[in-house]
Amino acid sequence: MQDVIIIGGGPGGIAAAVRAAQLGAAVTIIEEAELGGVCLNRGCVPTKALLASAALLARVRRAGEYGITVGEPSFSLRAAMARKDSMIAELRAGTESLLASYGVKVVRGTAGLVGPRQVEVGGEIIEGRAVIVATGSTPAKPVVDGIDSKGVITTDEALALEEVPARLLILGGGPIGVEFAAMFHGFGSRVTLVEPGPQILPGEDHEVGQRVRQSLRDRGIDVLIKTAPTSIRQQEGEELVVSLAGRSGEVSADKVLTTGRAPCLVDLGLTKVGVRLAGGAIVVDDGMRTNVPGLFAIGDATGGQMLSHLASVQGLVAAENAMGRARRMDYRAVPRCLHTDPEVGCVGLTEAQAEEQGYQFKTSTIPFTLSARATTLGDLEGAVKIVAEARYGKILGVHIVGPQATELIGEAALAIQLEATAEDLAYAIRAHPTLAESQVEAARDILGQAIFLPKW
């Protein structure tokens, strides 16, 4: 009898396992592939490793700006992939020893529920006081004529390419699509990014969408919005021809990359034990409980925003609740980031969401062109935008496009979590010259006290 059984060894499952063990539970975690899940093996980590290569390559090409003369750099995808693979291997080993240090039992195999608290794996049935489903997500291709053509790949395969495709068409302008666009553009592909909605990075603040779209275009990436493929045809010689809705002409590509994802719930036995699903994802409450007592679900398996850090925190919450504590998820301060160049870091409400939720609010935008630090770095693209509630100045959302936005957003996330007001941020002192100053300045601007914005 185990206290907690976790199905899936991704970031959600691992966090849940460690926390449950910290609370004294006997924990078993079942993983059918590699520990670390999508995040470590086919998601966050490999993409960030490759984006680091792409960013450095771009930087090296700009070396002259900094007074450095280098020859034209040459890039090897194989070498970059090898670097990435060795990092994954290293982090995976770290994960294994982490779980071992907590005495978490790792069982290899595909698990399925046979009862609310009974899990079958490899012909054996394990019973637990609580079960946490953390099976994550897998790529999901859109339904389009010819989607199964050779050459239409998912992110899994894109992360294992041996050659840089000369022409890459990416379906989906969400964070994954944008990151891959930046990455392969950096590696030398001619990239076309196709987003069916009215803006890329759907759901993000419209200014963020615009800035990122502009920056992609400036780099030479074709960004097509409000369109989707109607058919994909395989020509001889592997070339793919994609027709797009509402557009005359076709786009040719060597590879078509799909970026959609769907919760991974097949053969899990969820319907057998009566778990409520909606839209192909497991329905949970704010304590990560499903409708079946003792059965929890976390991470990508529950749909919603598919983010690694969110899966982890949900794992902590599920573990605590499974161990008899009472902890609730707070979704107000979940950062959403892109490791592109410029980076993107967002947290909290967008302007549209603030309006939708009936807030009276103010916004302020401070471009990085006003930042001494951005200037010295030579990274002037982007801005910090704050959405604050008008009456009390409560910070509702912060949206950063620019250098180190993914790190800067941490401060904003804390501000939102602690319910800070514009004054709290505006009266803060940040070192000069740093990028963090821009966030303080944006808060000052909410109060009408920005000091580096010229008075018009």
Added chain:
Amino acid sequence: MATKVVMPKLGMAMTDGVVVKWLKADGDQVEKGEHIAVVMSKKITYEVEAPAPGLMRYAAHLKEPKPVGEAIAFIAEPGEAVPGLAELAPVVAAKAVAPQLLEAQPPEAAPFIPATPAARRLAKEHGIDISQVKGTGPEGRIVEEDVARFIQERERAPREILISPMARKLAQEHGLDITQITGSGPGGRIVEEDVRKLIEAKKEVPPVMAPPPRVVPFIGMRQAIAERMMESLRTMAQVTVTTEADVTETVRLREELKEEFDLTYTDIVVKTVAIALKKHPLLNATLVGEEIHLLEEANIGVAVALEEGLIVPVVRGADKKGLSEIARETKRLAQGARENTLTVDEVTGGTFTVTNVGMYEMDTFTPIINPPEAAILGVGRIVEKPAVKKGQIVVCSIMHLSLTFDHRIVDGAPAADFLRTVKHTLEKPYRLLG
């Protein structure tokens, strides 16, 4: 199977009890019927017997409240393992709860805090609970300076309330006292949601818009009375006994004497009491440390109601004074009280107090002793009532008497004896003339 020894139900209302004493050690061999523990409910103690022979293991901590029916011990059969107390969950609250349960003390009455009016005003202005302030004035009285110092210290003290900036602003705008809000965030931090809930809750129950109260300053005589009365109730074990006296004869006597001089019933009662006190010296006493001092003189205080409050001038040596002299003196003292011309000597040194509420048409009440005296007699109105006397229904004048005495100094029987003497004297008052 080990035998459970449970917390017995010692009374209908008993819900839990505590083990106050173990009569056998943890792990001792006990015989069936042997006394193993003393348990106590709020009312009684009881010795628990072993229901079976065997090895006894404690299942309760001393003074840990246990619901009736729950195990306080186990008696194991030979060779059987029973978890000891150490293995049971620790009882954190045991210490805190037990003494209260044991002594069943009544909750302490909010003590009256001596403080100057200025100190009170300052405290009120700053929303300070005056009982938190340490007084440095005479007898620990809180003076304005003490409150000022308290305010200063409070401002310097670190704010211990965890509250988010947003929640603080919101609370401020809605005039909510953040010290009264329970935080639901990490470490009890007050977050926006907590304040919003409170605001909502307040909305749901629209406050009855009470008109602002008329404010009467709580100063001077009012405050002095408050202090004295609270001190009295706090320090003495006061018991009130009441009786009726047939004062038909007293009424007649007064009617007669009134022809000669202005005489009130209070005057008659003062004289009556003074004489009775001579016979019952325990009622004319005061407690000094570990000694009861029986007082030589019967100095009778007479409560006089003024608009600002009550004052109690004293008729000294009333036992030695005649009715007319007493009548004259009470008149003079009452006059002095109204004109505020009494000397300190005229309002101090009383050994017993008489308070008459007859003119307000009251019968019995529970007067509060005027410290450091040992008793006080409350006089009610005189009403005509039918009574049966020698088989005849006759109309009598009845007076109600309420005696409050300090049970620390005197017990019920002697106090009642005293009151009976008073009653009998008032029923046959002519001996007062002697």
